Amino acid sequence: MDSKHNMSGSWTQRERGPEFWKVARLACQLAGTVDVSFFFLFHILDSPILAWINVISVAIYVAAYCALERKQNRLAIRLIWLEVIVHSALGTIMIGWGSGFHYYLLMFIPALFVTMPFQKAVLALAGLWLYYVGLDILMWSIEPVQPISSSALLGVHLFNLSIVFAMFSYLSYFYLSMVLSAQRKLRLLATVDSLTGLFNRRHGSYLAEKEIARFQRAGHPVAFMLLDVDHFKSINDRYGHDIGDRVLTQIGQLIPEQLRTQDLVARWGGEEFLIILPDTDISSALASAYSGPS
Incomplete structure (x- = not known):
């Protein structure tokens, strides 16, 4: 059992190549830019608390990006997890489920199976589901702490939905590119002699x-x-x-x-x-x- 677990963990470490961490750095940049946009948006909507929450989020993404640059990948992943989980909950509780902040939690589903061994990913996925459902149930029983107008709520909802849609699209493209690249490498290994470059x-x-x-x-x-x-x-x-x-x-x-x-x-x-x-x-x-x- 332990040897299988170790093999699974080492396989995951090998498969997460430079391209994955490059995408992680890009995700930090994009997420930080989105939070900067939220800072100004919530100031316009007269929600200073939510605006300053985004300043903290930007700082976390900057720290995660710096950790990735220093190859401190585990620290970076934990910081990103912390930011998304807390920020999604705060945004939802402050202005309501209709804001769409909970959509960001769904982006962790594909990332889980890339950043950890399979068994841990399944457990983390179960925990993420419980957290998501718990947040949903909570918002059925309480009113938003700092509600905004219905038109402003719709705008925030559409903005969040668009960002998540765009990032999911990019991740799908990235994973498809990884699969196609792996297939090309396998075909090459099956036909070419690695020493001479001739057919095997x-x-x-x-x-x-x-x-x-x-x-x-x-x-x-x-x-x-x-x-x-x-x-x-x-x-x-x-x-x-x-x-x-x-x-x-x-x-x-x-x-x-x-x-x-x-x-x-x-x-x-x-x-x-x-x-x-x-x-x-x-x-x-x-x-x-x-x-x-x-």
Whole structure:
């Protein structure tokens, strides 16, 4: 149980890359800007208490942003949690449920599963639900402490709704971009040899079978060359595997330069390389094999 929990926690830490914390910094900037807007808005609506609450909120977001800049990510997340939970409750209690301040609590739902392991995220989600429902029930039993006119309340509601809608849209775009980026990386890892940048053996086999099937179906000739590096073991033994890897990398760059754009190269294994020559007969393949640098 403990080992699974630790693995889950470490997985979450790995998956939260620089892009996530970049978005967190941007969220602090946007939230601080919104609170500055609220400061002036509530002064216009003659609600000085709510106006000065937003000054405190701006200060918290500045502190969270500075913590993110110093890589104090846990502190930053706690500050953001504190601000949103307290500010949502105060705004709702002061001017009513119709103000829409409670919508900001919903933005934590996707963030929970990115910022903590799954089990903790589920518990935090249950606590967030209880808090949200409790605030809803509370506002059924009490009147707003500092009510504002219905037209002003509608304006605040639409403003909050628009901000949350825009931020949810951006977060959805961000998470979609993360998923698509992860898929591209997985496809790349499945087809490319990490050392040489050429196709790996698995994808090379697939391409070879594809060309053979094309030959059997339409009669298009295809040739294959299998190359290996002479005395490669002695290079590793004498200079070490790091130098051997450099040699393979250089060869992986050299081989495609000697071929046509339609030819395919794969690292077949170790110091062996497979070259696939579509639409090439045996005489052209032999000419290609002997035309490279000596």
